[in-house]
Amino acid sequence: MANHGGGGGCCPPMDLFRSEPMQLVQIIIPIESAHLTASYLGDIGLIQFKDLNAEKSPFQRTYAAQIKRCGEMARKLRYFKDQMSKAGFTPSVLTETKGDISLDDLEVKLGDLEAELIEINSNSEKLERGYNELVEYKLVLQKAGEFFKSAQTSAVAQHREAASDQAPEESLETPLLTNQESKSDQGKQVKLGFLAGLVPKAKALAFERILFRATRGNVFLEQAALDEAVVDPSSGEKVEKNVFLVFFSGERAKSKILKICEAFGANRYPFVEDLVKQEQSITEVSGKISEIKTTIDAGLLHRGNLLQTIGEQYEPWSLLVRREKSIYHTLNMLSIDVTKKCLVAEGWSPIYATEQIQDALEQATIDSNSQVGAIFQVLHTKEMPPTFFRTNKFTDSFQTIVDAYGVAKYQEANPGVFTVVTFPFLFAVMFGDWGHGICLLLATLYLIVKEKKFSSQKLGDIMEMTFGGRYVILLMSLFSIYTGLIYNEFFSVPFELFSPSAYVCRDAACSEATTIGLIKGRDTYPFGVDPAWHGSRSELPFLNSLKMKMSILLGVTQMNLGIIMSFFNALYFGNAVNIWFQFIPQMIFLNGLFGYLSLLIIVKWCTGSQADLYHVMIYMFLGPTDDLGENQLFPNQKTVQITLLLLALIAVPWMLLPKPFILKAQHNRRHQGVSYTPLEGEDESLQVEANHDSHDHEEFEFSEVFVHQLIHTIEFVLGAVSNTASYLRLWALSLAHSELSTVFYEKVLLLAWGYNNVIILIIGLIVFIFATVGVLLVMETLSAFLHALRLHWVEFQNKFYEGDGYKFHPFSFALLRDDDE
Amino acid sequence: MGFILTTLHFFVIGIIASFCTRICCNKGPSANLFHFTLVITATVCCWMMWAIVYLAQMNPLIVPILSEGE
Numbered sequence: 001m002a003n004h005g006g007g008g009g010c011c012p013p014m015d016l017f018r019s020e021p022m023q024l025v026q027i028i029i030p031i032e033s034a035h036l037t038a039s040y041l042g043d044i045g046l047i048q049f050k051d052l053n054a055e056k057s058p059f060q061r062t063y064a065a066q067i068k069r070c071g072e073m074a075r076k077l078r079y080f081k082d083q084m085s086k087a088g089f090t091p092s093v094l095t096e097t098k099g100d101i102s103l104d105d106l107e108v109k110l111g112d113l114e115a116e117l118i119e120i121n122s123n124s125e126k127l128e129r130g131y132n133e134l135v136e137y138k139l140v141l142q143k144a145g146e147f148f149k150s151a152q153t154s155a156v157a158q159h160r161e162a163a164s165d166q167a168p169e170e171s172l173e174t175p176l177l178t179n180q181e182s183k184s185d186q187g188k189q190v191k192l193g194f195l196a197g198l199v200p201k202a203k204a205l206a207f208e209r210i211l212f213r214a215t216r217g218n219v220f221l222e223q224a225a226l227d228e229a230v231v232d233p234s235s236g237e238k239v240e241k242n243v244f245l246v247f248f249s250g251e252r253a254k255s256k257i258l259k260i261c262e263a264f265g266a267n268r269y270p271f272v273e274d275l276v277k278q279e280q281s282i283t284e285v286s287g288k289i290s291e292i293k294t295t296i297d298a299g300l301l302h303r304g305n306l307l308q309t310i311g312e313q314y315e316p317w318s319l320l321v322r323r324e325k326s327i328y329h330t331l332n333m334l335s336i337d338v339t340k341k342c343l344v345a346e347g348w349s350p351i352y353a354t355e356q357i358q359d360a361l362e363q364a365t366i367d368s369n370s371q372v373g374a375i376f377q378v379l380h381t382k383e384m385p386p387t388f389f390r391t392n393k394f395t396d397s398f399q400t401i402v403d404a405y406g407v408a409k410y411q412e413a414n415p416g417v418f419t420v421v422t423f424p425f426l427f428a429v430m431f432g433d434w435g436h437g438i439c440l441l442l443a444t445l446y447l448i449v450k451e452k453k454f455s456s457q458k459l460g461d462i463m464e465m466t467f468g469g470r471y472v473i474l475l476m477s478l479f480s481i482y483t484g485l486i487y488n489e490f491f492s493v494p495f496e497l498f499s500p501s502a503y504v505c506r507d508a509a510c511s512e513a514t515t516i517g518l519i520k521g522r523d524t525y526p527f528g529v530d531p532a533w534h535g536s537r538s539e540l541p542f543l544n545s546l547k548m549k550m551s552i553l554l555g556v557t558q559m560n561l562g563i564i565m566s567f568f569n570a571l572y573f574g575n576a577v578n579i580w581f582q583f584i585p586q587m588i589f590l591n592g593l594f595g596y597l598s599l600l601i602i603v604k605w606c607t608g609s610q611a612d613l614y615h616v617m618i619y620m621f622l623g624p625t626d627d628l629g630e631n632q633l634f635p636n637q638k639t640v641q642i643t644l645l646l647l648a649l650i651a652v653p654w655m656l657l658p659k660p661f662i663l664k665a666q667h668n669r670r671h672q673g674v675s676y677t678p679l680e681g682e683d684e685s686l687q688v689e690a691n692h693d694s695h696d697h698e699e700f701e702f703s704e705v706f707v708h709q710l711i712h713t714i715e716f717v718l719g720a721v722s723n724t725a726s727y728l729r730l731w732a733l734s735l736a737h738s739e740l741s742t743v744f745y746e747k748v749l750l751l752a753w754g755y756n757n758v759i760i761l762i763i764g765l766i767v768f769i770f771a772t773v774g775v776l777l778v779m780e781t782l783s784a785f786l787h788a789l790r791l792h793w794v795e796f797q798n799k800f801y802e803g804d805g806y807k808f809h810p811f812s813f814a815l816l817r818d819d820d821e
Numbered sequence: 822m823g824f825i826l827t828t829l830h831f832f833v834i835g836i837i838a839s840f841c842t843r844i845c846c847n848k849g850p851s852a853n854l855f856h857f858t859l860v861i862t863a864t865v866c867c868w869m870m871w872a873i874v875y876l877a878q879m880n881p882l883i884v885p886i887l888s889e890g891e
Contacts, residue, residue, distance in 0.1 A: 012851070013854075015852045015855035418858075483870065523823060536886055537886045550873045553873055605880065608880025
C-alpha cells in the first residue's frame with residue numbers, strides 16, 4: 001500500500017474522484033509456467049510490470065532469441081501483406097480464432113509459405129521476361145519482314161525499269177545489291193551483314209547519330225516505329241520502341257555496332273533473309289507466345305489462391321505473433337533466479353484486482369502441469385504508484401481532456417469529475433444558440449448511433465478525434481440548446497416562447513419608441529433574455545453589461561470550487577498546515593475582494609440602484625474612508641468595505657509566512673536524534689535487490705521552501721485579479737458568436753429574401769448554410785472548445801491541481817492492438 | 822415572486838433527475854454518488870445561468886430603444 005495516508009474519513013468514496021488505490025506486488029513464477037502465466041496476466045490486463053533488468057542490454061536478456069523469432073515472423077507477415085496489397089487482396093476482418101496455433105507450428109508454416117511465394121514470384125518473373133522477349137521478337141520479325149518485302153518489290157520495280165534499258169538476263173532471284181565486282185573478284189567480295197532489333201524511341205535519334213559517327217557513315221539504318229508500347233523484358237515497364245535494321249560491312253563495324261546496341265539497351269534478335277524461314281519463325285514464335293501465356297496465367301492463378309488462403313488467416317496470425325512478442329518482452333523484464341528455477345516479477349496493480357490475478361496464477365499453474373504454484377505477495381514501498389482511473393466510454397473522453405494537461409498525482413482530487421459538466425457548460429455559455437445547438441446535436445447523434453461501425457473501422461486523424469469526443473460534443477450540444485434558449489437566439493432570431501415580452505410602448509401611438517424607448521410594463525420575462533432587445537439600439541450596452549457580470553459570477557464560483565477541492569485534498573492527505581495556512585487565507589482573499597464584487601452585482605440587480613461598481617471597487621482601495629454618496633448599495637457599506645480590505649491585507653502574509661517555518665519545525669521534530677535508518681523488515685525467502693529506496697534522508701532547504709511559498713502566494717494574489725478578468729472571455733466569445741450569427745442572418749438571408757426572386761433566394765440560402773456550417777459550427781465550436789479548455793486547465797486547476805503523476809500502463813493484450821495501430 | 826417560484830422549479834427538477842438517474846443506473850454507492858454529483862452540478866449551473874439573466878432584467882436601468890424602420 002502506498003504511503004499517502006488513506007484518509008477519506010471525511011466523505012464517502014466517489015467514483016473517479018480519486019485514482020484507484022494501487023499496490024506493489026511481487027509474483028514468483030516457476031519457469032515452466034512462465035509463458036502461460038504471462039499470457040493469462042496479459043488477458044486480464046491489470047498489472048504494470050517494472051523492468052527489473054533495466055541495466056541489461058536487449059541482447060543480454062533471457063528471451064532475446066524468442067523475440068528474434070517473433071521479429072522474423074512479423075517480417076514474413078509484413079512481406080505477405082505487401083504481396084497481398086500489390087495483388088489487390090485485402091486481409092479479411094478478424095473472425096473468431098479457429099483454434100489455437102502454437103508458435104512453433106506457425107513459424108514452420110510461415111517459413112514454408114514464404115519460400116513458396118518467393119519461388120512463385122521468381123518463376124513468374126522469368127516467364128514474364130521470356131514472354132516479353134518473344135513478343136518483341138515477333139514484332140521484329142514482322143516489321144523487318146516488311147522492310148525486306150517492300151525493298152524487294154521496289155527492287156523488282158527498279159529491275160523492270162533497268163531491264164527495259166539493259167537486256168542482261170536477270171531474274172528476281174538475283175541478289176538485291178549487285179556488285180560489278182562480285183562476278184569477277186571473289187576475294188574482294190564485300191559481304192553485307194545486318195542486325196535487327198528494338199531500340200527505345202526516346203533514344204532512337206541518338207542511336208542513329210552515334211551509329212553514323214562510329215562507322216563513319218558506312219551503315220544503312222532503317223527504323224520503323226511501333227504503334228503501341230511493348231513491355232521491356234529487363235525493366236518490366238512499357239516503353240515505346242522502334243524496330244531497327246542496320247546494314248553494315250566488315251567485322252570491325254559489326255563489333256562497334258554490337259557495343260553501341262548494348263550501350264543503348266537495344267535488344268537484338270536473329271533474323272534471316274529467307275522469306276520462307278521468316279514465315280516459319282513467325283508461326284513458331286506465335287506458338288511459343290501462347291504457350292507461355294497460358295503458363296503465366298496458371299502461375300498467377302496459383303499465386304492468387306495462395307494469397308487468398310494467407311489473407312483469410314492473416315489477422316489471427318498477426319495477432320498471435322504480436323501477443324507472443326509482447327509476452328516475451330514482458331518476460332524479459334522479470335529477473336531470473338537460475339538456482340531456484342523461477343522468475344521474479346514486480347509490478348503495480350490496483351487493489352481490487354488481487355483476486356483476479358490470483359485466479360489467473362492458479363489457472364496457469366494447473367494448465368502448465370507445474371509442480372509448484374506461483375507465489376503472490378504485496379510489497380510495502382514509499383514509491384509513488386501510477387494513477388489509474390476506471391473510466392467507461394462516456395467519462396473516458398473527459399478524463400483524456402484532463403490528462404492532456406497533466407496526469408493526476410496518485411490519489412489527488414480529480415478535476416475530471418466536475419469537468420464532465422462544467423466544460424460543456426462553459427462551452428455553451430460561449431456558444432449559446434439553440435439552432436446551432438440542434439445542428440451539433442444531430443451531428444453527434446449520428447456518430448453515437450453508428451458507434452459500433454465506426455469503432456471497428458480505421459478513421460482518419462480528424463475523424464478519429466471527433467469520434468473519440470462524441471460524448472463531449474453531445475453534452476456540449478445539449479447545454480448549448482439550453483443557453484441558446486436563455487440568450488433567446490435561434491440562428492440569432494429571438495422568439496417569444498414563454499410569455500409576451502416585458503417591454504411595452506409608453507403610449508398608445510408608440511411615438512417615443514425610437515427616442516426614449518419602451519418601458520417595462522409587464523412582469524419580467526420568465527426564462528431568458530427578453531425578445532424585445534434584439535435589434536434595438538440599446539441592445540449591446542444591455543447585453544454587454546449582462547454578460548460581463550455573468551462571466552465574473554461564473555468565474556468566481558468556479559475558482560471557489562477549485563479552492564474547495566484543495567481543501568478536500570488537504571483533508572484527505574491529513575495536511576493540516578495546508579488547511580490553516582493556505583486554504584483559509586486563500587478563501588478570505590478571493591471572497592473578500594471578488595466575492596464581494598459578486599455580491600455587489602447581485603445587490604445592484606435586485607435593488608435597481610444606479611451605483612457605479614467600477615467606482616466602488618476602485619475607491620475601496622484608493623480611498624476606503626471616503627463617503628460613498630450615491631454609490632451606496634446597502635447600509636454600513638463603508639464599514640464592511642474597510643473590514644474586507646483589512647482582512648484581505650492580513651491574508652497575504654498569512655499565506656506567505658507561517659507555512660515555511662512550520663514545515664521547518666515539523667522536519668526538525670521528525671529527524672531529531674535519528675542518526676541511522678532502520679532496516680526495512682522484508683521477510684521474503686528470496687534475495688531480491690531492494691530497489692525500493694525509502695527516502696528517509698530528506699533534504700530540507702529552508703530558503704527553497706520559502707521561495708516556493710513566496711511564488712505560490714504571489715501567483716495566487718496576482719492570479720486572483722488576472723484569472724477573474726480571464727473569465728471575461730465568456731462574454732467576448734458569446735458576443736462574437738451572436739454578432740456573426742446576426743450578420744449571416746440579416747445580411748445574407750434577409751437580403752436574399754428581399755429580392756423576391758427564387759433563384760437569388762436559393763443562392764442566398766446556400767451561402768447562408770455554408771457560412772453557418774463553416775464559420776459558426778466548425779470554427780466557433782473549435783474556438784469555444786479551446787477557450788473553455790483553457791479556463792479549466794489554467795484558471796480552475798491552478799487552484800488545487802498538482803498533476804505530476806504518471807499514468808498506469810498495464811501489460812494488456814487489448815491495449816496492444818491500439819498501440820500497434 | 823417569480824424568481825423564488827422558478828428557483829423552486831429548478832430544485833424540484835434536480836431532485837427528480839437524481840431519482841431518475843438512481844433508478845435507471847444503480848451501480849453501487851460510489852457510482853451513485855458520482856452520478857448524483859453530476860446531476861447536482863448540472864442543475865446548479867443551469868439555475869445560476871437562469872438566475873443571473875432573470876435578476877439582470879428585474880430592475881433594468883436601460884430600456885430597449887427601437888431602431889428606425891422597425
